[in-house]
Amino acid sequence: MALSTQKLGVIGAGVMGYALIQGLIETQTVDPKQVWAAARTEASCQKVRQELEISAYTDYKKELADTDVLLLCVKPSSMGKVLEYLKSNHIPKETLVISISAGTSIEYIEKIIGQPNPVIRAMPNTPCIVGQGMTIVCPGSHAKPSDMDVAYQIFEAVGECLELEEAHFDAVTGLSGSGPAYFYLIMEALADGGVRVGLPREVALKIVTQVVLGAATMVQKTGRHPAALRDDVTTPAGCTIGGLLIMEDGKIRSVLARAVEEATQIAGQLGQKS
Ligand SMILES: NC(=O)c1ccc[n+]([C@@H]2O[C@H](COP(=O)([O-])OP(=O)(O)OC[C@H]3O[C@@H](n4cnc5c(N)ncnc54)[C@H](OP(=O)(O)O)[C@@H]3O)[C@@H](O)[C@H]2O)c1
Structure with a gap:
């Protein structure tokens, strides 16, 4: 099923909804x-009307009858209200419903809709926002491979897309939703290091940005393990091993891993499970 021939409704035009619409339009x-x-x-x-030049509504019941794909981009706390609105305004049972709400389970969405819509x-x-997103997708009980194709078309327009079980x-x-924030903090700290040893702040940040981009691209393009790539730049008795040992003294590995563990636990408490 080609997305290019379908009518798409995006409910929620905040940070994520806006970015997804913009990416889909820019990539045609x-x-x-x-x-x-x-x-x-x-x-x-x-x-949205002014900047993205598309129709936008606060009351969208008339649009629902002939919309093929609905992308739900509202906060988890608004999901119940939006789903009740879809149900009471009789969305066709064929409409594909894709939710990006953190912590809101497929079971919860299917239960409120109360009819066999494909849900992802x-x-x-x-x-x-810059076409470098990472999106994980999971099909609901009535979603077919052709529905997953549509989800891939949407999220691959703005980055990489991968299917995983909902348990993950x-x-x-x-890891992925909060991940960019971890890297912004790390980048800020590395730039502070540059400032500490005399670099102008904007130069330090420019260097750090390219270093992070370069390192990520090395891992992605070579397919080699980060530890092997790290060994390549760690000369015996050199400066890199000195920097790395300081990081290990600060328990950087367990600090980063535990940050993901904590964020995962909080994610589990965000939305409605069922
Ligand atoms: N931000 C992230 O990094 C991120 C990453 C992954 C997933 N998510 C998920 O994406 C979803 C949206 O997050 P966000 O950061 O984009 O939120 P946001 O910026 O607060 O945007 C929420 C949007 O939903 C609209 N809205 C609220 N109630 C509505 C209703 N009843 N009917 C129609 N529209 C309604 C809001 O309208 P107004 O503008 O008029 O208030 C706003 O445009 C969340 O569920 C979040 O878990 C976010």
């Missing part, structure tokens, strides 16, 4: 004429 995955958005306030609708749960992250979604939220 969809024609702006086939997309509409919904938000809670008229101000957000106005912004997805967890993207904010680098979708809290982990994915803690």
Whole structure:
């Protein structure tokens, strides 16, 4: 099923909804004429109409009858209200419902909709904004491979997409959803290091940014383990081993791993399970 021929409704036009619509339009995955958005306030609708040049509504019941794919991009706390709205306004049972809400289970969504719509749960992250997102997807009980194809078309337009079982979604939220924030902190700290040894701040940050991009690309393109790549730059008696040992003294590995563990636990408490 080609997304290019379908009508897409994006409910929630905040950080993620806006970024996804923008990515889909910029990559010409969809024609702006086939997309509409919904938000809670008229101000957000106005912004979307002006900047993305698509239709946007606070009351979208009329759009539901002929919309093929609904992308739910509201906060977990608004999911119940939105799902009740979809149910009471009789969405067709063929409409594909894709939710990016953290912590909201497929079972919860299917139970409120109360009819056999195909449902897909997805967890993207904010680098979708620059086309470098990481999205994990999982099919619900009535989602067919053709529905998953549509989800792949959406999320591959803004980065990489991977299928995993729903049991892993809290982990994915803690690692991939929160992951960019960890790297912003690490980058800030490394840039502080550069400033400490005399580099102008903007130069230090520019260097760090390219180093992080370069290191990630090395792992991605060579397919080698980070430990092997690290060994390559660790000359005996050199400066890199000195820096690495200081990091190990600060327990950097367990600190980072435990951060993912903590975020995963919190993700599990965010939304509605069922
Ligand atoms: N931000 C991330 O890093 C990230 C990553 C992965 C997944 N997510 C998930 O993405 C979802 C959205 O997050 P976000 O950061 O984009 O949130 P956000 O910026 O707060 O945007 C939420 C949007 O939902 C709209 N909305 C609220 N209630 C509504 C309703 N009843 N009907 C229609 N629209 C409604 C809001 O409208 P107004 O603008 O008018 O208030 C707003 O446009 C969340 O479930 C989150 O778990 C976020």
